Amino acid sequence: MPALNVKTEPANEIDAALEWHGGDARATIETLLLDCAHLRAQLALTSRCLSRGLTRGWLPEVDRAVDVAVNAE
Structure with a gap:
């Protein structure tokens, strides 16, 4: 069975x-900032x-x- 290929647009997110x-x-x-801080703490641990x-x-x-530019159209 092939993997489910889900594509999401950044604007939708x-x-x-x-x-x-x-x-x-x-x-x-x-x-989002709280989530980022939590993930950084988890990564450090x-x-x-x-x-x-x-x-x-x-x-x-x-x-x-490298900063990834998000194209929010």
């Missing part, structure tokens, strides 16, 4: 996030527990190397 917060942009941004030998020298990075 943005609209969905805003809709989740009743159109309140401030609440949406606050939630996991990085401390992860063996370099297990990943053959690769370690996760907290910050993106």
Whole structure:
């Protein structure tokens, strides 16, 4: 059975996030920042527990190397 190929438009995700917060942009941004902080903390914790030998020298990075521009049309 082939994998389900789901494509979502970035604008739809943005609209969905805003809709989740009743159109309140401030609440949406606050939630996204809190989610980002939580994921960074989880990544930091996991990085401390992860063996370099297990990943053959690769370690996760907290910050993106290149900013990805989102085309919100």
